[in-house]
Amino acid sequence: MLEKNYIKIPGIKVGHAQNIEAATGCTVVLCEKGAVAGVDVRGGAPGTRETDLLDPVNLVDRVHGILLTGGSAFGLDAAAGVMKYLENKGFGFDVGVTKVPIVTGAVLFDLTIGDFKVRPDGEMGYSACVNSETDNCWAEGNVGAGTGATVGKLFGPGYSMKSGLGSYYIQTGDLIVGAIVAVNSFGDIIDPKNGDIIAGALTGDGKTFAGSEDIMIKNYNSSGSEPGKNTSIGVVVTNAQMTKATANKAASMAQDGYARTMRPAHTMIDGDTIFTLATNEIFADINVVGFLAARTIEQAVLRAIKEATTLHGIKCYKDLRANN
Numbered sequence: 346m347l348e349k350n351y352i353k354i355p356g357i358k359v360g361h362a363q364n365i366e367a368a369t370g371c372t373v374v375l376c377e378k379g380a381v382a383g384v385d386v387r388g389g390a391p392g393t394r395e396t397d398l399l400d401p402v403n404l405v406d407r408v409h410g411i412l413l414t415g416g417s418a419f420g421l422d423a424a425a426g427v428m429k430y431l432e433n434k435g436f437g438f439d440v441g442v443t444k445v446p447i448v449t450g451a452v453l454f455d456l457t458i459g460d461f462k463v464r465p466d467g468e469m470g471y472s473a474c475v476n477s478e479t480d481n482c483w484a485e486g487n488v489g490a491g492t493g494a495t496v497g498k499l500f501g502p503g504y505s506m507k508s509g510l511g512s513y514y515i516q517t518g519d520l521i522v523g524a525i526v527a528v529n530s531f532g533d534i535i536d537p538k539n540g541d542i543i544a545g546a547l548t549g550d551g552k553t554f555a556g557s558e559d560i561m562i563k564n565y566n567s568s569g570s571e572p573g574k575n576t577s578i579g580v581v582v583t584n585a586q587m588t589k590a591t592a593n594k595a596a597s598m599a600q601d602g603y604a605r606t607m608r609p610a611h612t613m614i615d616g617d618t619i620f621t622l623a624t625n626e627i628f629a630d631i632n633v634v635g636f637l638a639a640r641t642i643e644q645a646v647l648r649a650i651k652e653a654t655t656l657h658g659i660k661c662y663k664d665l666r667a668n669n
Contacts, residue, residue: 353514354521354584356380356624360477361489361510362469368459368656371414371423372489372510373473374525374580376622377436379407382449383592383621387600388576391616392418392452399620401589405447409436410474411620412450413490413527413578416464420452426470451618453529453576455493457502458657485511486652490527490578495659496650497533497545498574499557506544507661508534511649513641519584520629524599524641526579528649530607531615533557537605537643544650544662545608551660552668558608576616577603579645581638587623591631596621598635602642 356376363370384399394412398405410427414420428446431437437444456464473489485491491510498505508530514523528534533545533554542554581599599619603610611617619642653661 354523354582354624357582358477359483359525360473360475361484362473362476363488363492364463365487365492366459367463368493369415369455369464370489370492371412371420371465371469371473372525372527373427373470373477374411374582374622375409375474375477376624377409377431377434379409381406381587381589381592381623381625382408383589383596384618385593385596385600386618387611388615388617389613390576391618392421393450393618394421394424395447395449398447398449399589399593401593405438406589408447408449410446410448411580411622412448412470413580414450414452414465415455415490415493417452417454417456419464421450422467423465423470424448424450426467427474429467430471430474449620451578453490453494453527453578454574455529457574458493458495458659483512485509485648487654487656491649494527494529496528496530497547497557498531499546499555499560504547505659506547507653507656507659508544509649509653511645511647511652513644513648515637515641519627522581522583522634522637522641524579524581524638524645526577526642526645526649528577528646529575530577530610531575531612532607532609534646534650535606535608536647552665575614578618579642580620580622581641582622583634584624584626585629585634586625586627592621592623594631595635595638599638599642601639602646605643606646
């Protein structure tokens with residue numbers, strides 16, 4: 346079994362665009378000729394686009410792009426640029442007079458660092474698509490939708506840590522399953538091998554972890570958490586054959602990767618969302634695809650933490666490692 350930090354599936358392109366100073370950006374996963382897609386939303390505060398189309402009872406059975414973006418709900422504007430790029434290339438759902446690109450997506454909240462007045466827009470979405478044509482599509486850390494991502498926000502942004510965007514890929518035989526994730530969780534990030542916190546809410550010394558779940562348990566009868574300032578979003582990509590129903594199931598199973606690495610996960614103040622994109626090249630057992638999807642999400646989350654760098658004074662994993 347081959348495991349790497351990037352995904353190579355014929356027909357799939359990934360692109361990023363970001364504004365580092367403003368601490369926001371977006372990531373696109375394109376399949377210009379169309380791919381089967383599914384989605385699973387577990388968080389209580391999601392921001393999404395066109396996810397109803399992925400219900401198996403609805404008509405459209407292919408999407409042409411998935412957008413992961415910062416900027417909270419404002420960031421959904423970036424989808425217009427993705428649609429423009431695809432339309433210019435002649436890709437989309439044929440409605441006779443034109444082809445309508447099907448672009449679904451989700452947002453995370455990154456407005457508390459950088460410049461909240463700058464958000465991903467159509468121009469940035471278009472740039473991300475253009476950048477998908479280059480060889481630098483598998484950058485990680487402070488790129489794309491992960492540019493302004495942070496984790497461990499129990500005590501607010503001053504005690505949080507910098508996160509980012511990570512990816513991971515597994516190949517066994519002809520089967521390929523990969524994931525790309527922008528990690529912006531309210532909770533701490535855990536290494537599932539040993540249960541240790543590797544990023545999260547910091548104590549006053551800025552060097553040690555408070556332990557978000559323990560603090561929340563002790564203060565179960567009060568709520569100090571602010572709504573809607575979190576959300577981790579990701580895409581699982583595979584060359585397996587899928588229907589919309591099985592793609593939705595794979596996305597559901599992939600959420601285990603969040604549960605293994607985030608404490609707590611799927612809260613009312615997260616909008617945790619995972620998409621599945623399948624190019625339908627080979628037959629594979631959905632159960633195998635599902636648990637490999639969870640494993641790739643898990644590892645992509647860890648890479649998003651370990652590849653992030655300090656931004657606007659928010660410490661990262663590498664900072665704490667250097668001090669130990």
